Amino acid sequence: MMAAAHEKTLDDLFLNTLKDIYYAEKKILKALPKMAKAARSEQASVAFLKHRDETEVQIQRLEQVFEILGKAPRGKTCDAIEGIIGEGEEIIAEFEESPAIDAGLIAAAQAVEHYEIARYGALKAWAAQLNMKDAVRLLDQTLKEEIKTDELLTKLGMAGANAQAA
Numbered sequence: 001m002m003a004a005a006h007e008k009t010l011d012d013l014f015l016n017t018l019k020d021i022y023y024a025e026k027k028i029l030k031a032l033p034k035m036a037k038a039a040r041s042e043q044a045s046v047a048f049l050k051h052r053d054e055t056e057v058q059i060q061r062l063e064q065v066f067e068i069l070g071k072a073p074r075g076k077t078c079d080a081i082e083g084i085i086g087e088g089e090e091i092i093a094e095f096e097e098s099p100a101i102d103a104g105l106i107a108a109a110q111a112v113e114h115y116e117i118a119r120y121g122a123l124k125a126w127a128a129q130l131n132m133k134d135a136v137r138l139l140d141q142t143l144k145e146e147i148k149t150d151e152l153l154t155k156l157g158m159a160g161a162n163a164q165a166a
């Protein structure tokens with residue numbers, strides 16, 4: 001039976017947010033190859049494909065966290081990621097033939113990373129609060145990858161995509 005709202009605890013919030021990011025990661029996994037295809041520069045394309053592969057492992061880590069909780073992995077529609085990815089699709093539709101496409105794609109991908117960093121940061125803190133050491137380790141691995149990806153994207157923007165766009 002589902003707990004009434006006033007009875008819900010941090011465990012419920014943790015599971016809720018885990019479902020949210022699980023849904024989001026699966027969406028991201030599908031979006032990245034499209035972004036790689038739309039990118040003009042080899043560097044941007046390679047970066048998106050590399051992160052696609054990382055995302056696959058990140059999904060497996062989330063499945064391990066579900067397992068720690070004794071729950072079957074299930075996603076819950078995440079409106080935020082739908083919106084962020086939708087904006088990325090708009091950029092592709094509107095700038096595909098433009099020299100600004102890579103700058104647009106990189107900025108869109110960074111919006112995704114920032115969302116993920118916010119979610120994984122919260123999940124990691126809550127897992128620590130709930131004394132779930134293995135979950136902390138798994139979530140921290142992914143959090144570090146997302147931060148690294150964000151930094152790489154910043155570098156790609158500075159290394160040429162923004163200048164190309166101008």
Ligand SMILES: [Fe+2]
Binds near residue numbers: 146
């Ligand atoms: Fe991710």
